Amino acid sequence: MNCFNAVGRVGKECVECGTRFSKRPRDDEKTWALRRFCSQPCANRANAKPAPISERFWKYVNKAESGCWEWRGTKDRLGYGRLSAGRGKSPLKAHRVSFEMANGSIPAGLFILHKCDNPSCVNPDHLEAGDQKKNIADMIRRGRRGSNRRLGPQQQPALTHEQAETIKRRRAAGEAYTSIGLSMGISPSTARLYALNKRSPK
Numbered sequence: 001m002n003c004f005n006a007v008g009r010v011g012k013e014c015v016e017c018g019t020r021f022s023k024r025p026r027d028d029e030k031t032w033a034l035r036r037f038c039s040q041p042c043a044n045r046a047n048a049k050p051a052p053i054s055e056r057f058w059k060y061v062n063k064a065e066s067g068c069w070e071w072r073g074t075k076d077r078l079g080y081g082r083l084s085a086g087r088g089k090s091p092l093k094a095h096r097v098s099f100e101m102a103n104g105s106i107p108a109g110l111f112i113l114h115k116c117d118n119p120s121c122v123n124p125d126h127l128e129a130g131d132q133k134k135n136i137a138d139m140i141r142r143g144r145r146g147s148n149r150r151l152g153p154q155q156q157p158a159l160t161h162e163q164a165e166t167i168k169r170r171r172a173a174g175e176a177y178t179s180i181g182l183s184m185g186i187s188p189s190t191a192r193l194y195a196l197n198k199r200s201p202k
């Protein structure tokens with residue numbers, strides 16, 4: 001609420017701290033009309049607050065044809081999406097944010113696991129809650145245990161039968177593993193494993 005007094009000064013309430021403040025001599029009418037904060041520190045504090053997480057989340061979601069929602073923002077070394085939680089706070093895991101947006105807060109001690117084996121996926125339909133036991137079982141299944149390395153051939157999600165057949169056909173036609181891998185988004189060594197039947201499709 002604005003309240004004009006006899007000398008034309010206006011009182012406003014700071015939207016950050018609630019303190020009442022009035023027009024400074026240096027404020028022209030337009031500046032004054034736009035002022036929402038009592039002081040620079042209050043303005044800085046309000047501006048430093050990130051937009052609501054749910055709002056920022058959607059900026060980074062790319063719904064792929066596969067059904068996975070690929071995270072387009074920052075990712076950690078294992079490919080999990082990250083979302084800033086504000087200055088000085090450690091970033092949030094994007095798939096956990098997604099799970100919470102869809103299902104409510106995650107009970108303590110529960111892990112959020114990917115049914116689709118795609119760490120950068122944030123589709124809540126592809127996520128499930130599990131305990132530490134299930135988490136470890138999953139990591140072993142994917143050969144990730146105790147590893148902070150880049151995803152090696154064994155850790156990449158399994159290809160389909162059709163994809164494996166495509167690799168064999170192209171290899172038989174003389175194409176290089178590098179070229180096959182590049183076009184399919186897998187490493188050359190993974191392409192080789194499938195071509196030589198050393199890894200089975202899902």
Ligand SMILES: [Zn+2]
Nearest residue numbers: 014017038042
């Ligand atoms: Zn203030």
Ligand SMILES: [Zn+2]
Nearest residue numbers: 068116121126
């Ligand atoms: Zn997925």
